[in-house]
Amino acid sequence: xxxxxxxxxxxxxxxxxxxxxxxxxxxxxxxxxxxxxxxxxxxxxxxxxxxxxxxxxxxxxxxxxxxxxxxxxxxxxxxxxxxxxxxxxxxxxxxxxxxxxxxxxxxxxxxxxxxxxxxxxxxxxxxxxxxxxxxxxxxxxxxxxxxxxxxxxxxxxxxxxxxxxxxxxxxxxxxxxxxxxxxxxxxxxxxxxxxxxxxxxxxxxxxxxxxxxxxxxxxxxxxxxxxxxxxxxxxxxxxxxxxxxxxxxxxxxxxxxxxxxxxxxxxxxxxxxxxxxxxxxxxxxxxxxxxxxxxxxxxxxxxxxxxxxxxxxxxxxxxxxxxxxxxxxxxxxxxxxxxxxxxxxxxxxxxxxxxxxxxxxxxxxxxxxxxxxxxxxxxxxxxxxxxxxxxxxxxxxxxxxxxxxxxxxxxxxxxxxxxxxxxxxxxxxxxxxxxxxxxxxxxxxxxxxxxxxxxxxxxxxxxxxxxxxxx
Amino acid sequence: xxxxxxxxxxxxxxxxxxxxxxxxxxxxxxxxxxxxxxxxxxxxxx
Amino acid sequence: xxxxxxxxxxxxxxxxxxxxxxxxxxxxxxxxxxxxxxxxxxxxxxxxxxxxxxxxxxxxxxxxxxxxxxxxxxxxxxxxxxxxxxxxxxxxxxxxxxxxxxxxxxxxxxxxxxxxxxxxxxxxxxxxxxxxxxxxxxxxxxxxxxxxxxxxxxxxxxxxxxxxxxxxxxxxxxxxxxxxxxxxxxxxxxxxxxxxxxxxxxxxxxxxxxxxxxxxxxxxxxxxxxxxxxxxxxxxxxxxxxxxxxxxxxxxxxxxxxxxxxxxxxxxxxxxxxxxxxxxxxxxxxx
Numbered sequence: 102x103x104x105x106x107x108x109x110x111x112x113x114x115x116x117x118x119x120x121x122x123x124x125x126x127x128x129x130x131x132x133x134x135x136x137x138x139x140x141x142x143x144x145x146x147x148x149x150x151x152x153x154x155x156x157x158x159x160x161x162x163x164x165x166x167x168x169x170x171x172x173x174x175x176x177x178x179x180x181x182x183x184x185x186x187x188x189x190x191x192x193x194x195x196x197x198x199x200x201x202x203x204x205x206x207x208x209x210x211x212x213x214x215x216x217x218x219x220x221x222x223x224x225x226x227x228x229x230x231x232x233x234x235x236x237x238x239x240x241x242x243x244x245x246x247x248x249x250x251x252x253x254x255x256x257x258x259x260x261x262x263x264x265x266x267x268x269x270x271x272x273x274x275x276x277x278x279x280x281x282x283x284x285x286x287x288x289x290x291x292x293x294x295x296x297x298x299x300x301x302x303x304x305x306x307x308x309x310x311x312x313x314x315x316x317x318x319x320x321x322x323x324x325x326x327x328x329x330x331x332x333x334x335x336x337x338x339x340x341x342x343x344x345x346x347x348x349x350x351x352x353x354x355x356x357x358x359x360x361x362x363x364x365x366x367x368x369x370x371x372x373x374x375x376x377x378x379x380x381x382x383x384x385x386x387x388x389x390x391x392x393x394x395x396x397x398x399x400x401x402x403x404x405x406x407x408x409x410x411x412x413x414x415x416x417x418x419x420x421x422x423x424x425x426x427x428x429x430x431x432x433x434x435x436x437x438x439x440x441x442x443x444x445x446x447x448x449x450x451x452x453x454x455x456x457x458x459x460x461x462x463x464x465x466x467x468x469x470x471x472x473x474x475x476x477x478x479x480x481x482x483x484x485x486x487x488x489x490x491x492x493x494x495x496x497x498x499x500x501x502x503x504x505x506x507x508x509x510x511x512x513x514x515x516x517x518x519x520x521x522x523x524x525x526x527x528x529x530x531x532x533x534x535x536x537x538x539x540x541x542x543x544x545x546x547x548x549x550x551x552x553x554x555x556x557x558x559x560x561x562x563x564x565x566x567x568x569x570x571x572x
Numbered sequence: 573x574x575x576x577x578x579x580x581x582x583x584x585x586x587x588x589x590x591x592x593x594x595x596x597x598x599x600x601x602x603x604x605x606x607x608x609x610x611x612x613x614x615x616x617x618x
Numbered sequence: 619x620x621x622x623x624x625x626x627x628x629x630x631x632x633x634x635x636x637x638x639x640x641x642x643x644x645x646x647x648x649x650x651x652x653x654x655x656x657x658x659x660x661x662x663x664x665x666x667x668x669x670x671x672x673x674x675x676x677x678x679x680x681x682x683x684x685x686x687x688x689x690x691x692x693x694x695x696x697x698x699x700x701x702x703x704x705x706x707x708x709x710x711x712x713x714x715x716x717x718x719x720x721x722x723x724x725x726x727x728x729x730x731x732x733x734x735x736x737x738x739x740x741x742x743x744x745x746x747x748x749x750x751x752x753x754x755x756x757x758x759x760x761x762x763x764x765x766x767x768x769x770x771x772x773x774x775x776x777x778x779x780x781x782x783x784x785x786x787x788x789x790x791x792x793x794x795x796x797x798x799x800x801x802x803x804x805x806x807x808x809x810x811x812x813x814x815x816x817x818x819x820x821x822x823x824x825x826x827x828x829x830x831x832x833x834x835x836x837x838x839x840x841x842x843x844x845x846x847x848x849x850x851x852x853x854x855x856x857x858x859x860x861x862x863x864x865x866x867x868x869x870x871x872x873x874x875x876x877x878x879x880x881x882x883x884x885x886x887x888x889x890x891x892x893x894x895x896x897x898x899x900x901x902x903x904x905x
Binding site for chain 3: 138143149218219246258262263518
């Protein structure tokens with residue numbers, strides 16, 4: 102059979118864009134973390150914590166993560182289907198429209214145009230842009246899969262399809278609003294209903310953007326990097342159906358003890374605990390795929406990123422259900438524990454898989470050897486230690502603050518005022534900034550390494566050799 | 573038992589039956605090996 | 619079957635996603651914000667309050683402040699009556715938040731006098747030592763746009779009068795913000811209900827105790843001085859140099875606050891600390 106000519110240009114462009122937005126995300130993250138310890142570093146009106154923090158989260162979610170979802174999915178889908186992308190033109194349009202949307206998001210958020218809904222702060226005109234973006238992406242992926250030359254669909258394609266439809270449903274419902282002007286709208290839902298819709302969206306955006314797509318990448322790039330197939334395609338099938346079914350019930354665990362009806366909270370709590378099973382199905386599948394290959398953890402930097410990534414996914418999906426239990430939530434919710442949890446997921450799981458995918462892609466799409474494997478290892482350790490410092494310091498802070506918030510005197514009065522609990526946080530916030538700085542240096546090393554690879558990396562042996570793991 | 577409880581139990585058992593069906597189907601003698609083909613084929617796609 | 623048919627897989631995945639969606643996201647619409655959880659006394663925002671709320675959203679205050687009190691002992695003690703669904707029917711969007719870098723604001727309305735908010739928004743650290751809240755004095759420079767606000771009220775379908783709209787012309791964003799903050803959580807009369815009735819005689823446990831006076835002085839500096847002045851000379855609150863009040867009355871006022879006078883209740887800090895304050899104030903009074 103003749104080898105199809107894959108479109109690699111689009112993969113290159115999306116890699117560039119996502120890495121750029123990743124850099125912006127971490128940079129803005131550093132700024133907001135310093136603003137928490139040094140309030141004089143707020144520069145109103147545009148550069149205050151309240152306006153920059155949504156920029157950090159949305160640049161991360163939609164710039165960095167969605168950027169590398171586009172890049173990796175376009176790479177993976179062509180190869181798993183053994184056909185060229187359905188439409189090059191549509192993909193090119195999508196690339197420019199993607200960057201325009203992220204720029205528009207950044208500008209409008211700094212100008213104060215926001216809906217206040219977490220991870221979905223952009224106002225309605227940008228919501229429309231995102232819908233157009235997602236439809237062009239969905240059409241291209243689905244059409245490519247339809248005209249594939251391979252009978253069965255590998256599990257990565259399943260996760261892609263689920264993510265495509267999942268994001269579409271979530272985003273459409275949570276965007277519902279009545280516009281007052283071009284830059285101001287009011288949510289279609291009020292109060293408790295709005296809260297319930299928002300966290301149904303919020304938690305499942307985590308499922309459909311930060312879980313399903315990275316799993317698709319993990320299931321593709323791990324066997325590709327080790328050269329041996331995954332342990333069980335059947336386990337991945339069972340995990341797939343259970344995960345996409347159960348996730349949607351769990352949004353209200355963000356709203357435990359709030360006025361949202363109790364039965365929704367209880368369902369959310371139960372399903373969150375049940376979600377451990379499919380999550381760990383994927384984790385165990387990943388570990389078992391390493392049977393007889395564990396030596397590659399020493400020799401193959403890609404495997405290091407991927408296995409640490411899936412390990413943090415495993416930890417994240419144990420810690421998450423724990424927080425989703427009423428009694429524990431009563432203690433820990435609203436403290437700094439929560440951002441520590443989120444950042445283990447984003448820095449430890451999603452970004453690790455993102456880094457591994459891009460390290461895998463760049464040498465192949467440019468036909469050059471990676472400039473420096475030692476530098477990739479330096480990046481690995483900076484990312485890992487940065488994330489651990491970040492999360493561990495804020496877990497400690499969270500427990501301390503929760504303890505102080507709930508401490509009571511024998512006469513039934515509170516032991517500490519709010520401010521007494523807040524000033525205790527400063528040292529931990531500094532530690533968090535230090536962790537973020539380590540992660541940031543890691544990103545700089547990453548970018549330098551990629552840049553040098555493209556600029557003056559050695560030409561590789563023919564691509565087929567790489568594919569067979571001989572180079 | 574009132575109607576609500578019957579509905580509740582019915583839906584729960586219905587969902588469980590679907591899950592059981594997926595597991596049985598995936599691991600059935602007929603499909604056991606077929607369902608692993610994709611993981612080998614994905615290795616030679618470049 | 620579906621492993622070979624992408625469209626079928628897509629449809630089945632959609633079905634799997636929709637089950638939980640329907641049960642936990644769509645079904646609740648039948649009971650939430652209906653007669654079932656309605657609270658008679660809850661009213662829509664006035665034009666000024668609604669504009670304040672939109673400025674709160676614009677500045678991303680919800681990134682650091684929550685607006686929902688959970689039914690937990692320490693939380694009700696710290697913030698006040700726990701939040702109820704019916705109190706939020708006019709909130710579009712909801713602003714419950716997810717992180718308390720600063721305190722919860724669900725019961726802020728009526729806790730402090732307006733003057734406190736103007737000073738605090740202008741420069742938070744002059745009122746609260748150690749605070750990391752950014753200064754928002756600059757919003758005073760921005761005047762309101764009555765026409766735009768009228769359009770907002772129309773969109774939200776909230777009642778308003780022509781006088782309310784024309785009055786906006788002389789207001790700035792700070793006025794709107796303070797009006798909004800004063801409305802928060804005050805639609806139900808919880809503050810009066812939460813007051814403690816003291817039964818029996820109150821006896822000062824620290825009479826003449828130098829240590830208690832010193833501890834009271836420290837408490838005063840952090841909690842009272844921003845309103846009553848460093849030397850009790852008065853500022854937002856009245857001067858306290860010439861109190862002429864007995865220990866028990868003073869205790870009652872500090873413990874319960876003055877709910878219609880803008881003095882917050884300090885009972886949650888514990889009776890020992892309240893007594894220390896009483897002794898400090900009395901000792902200053904004697905000098």
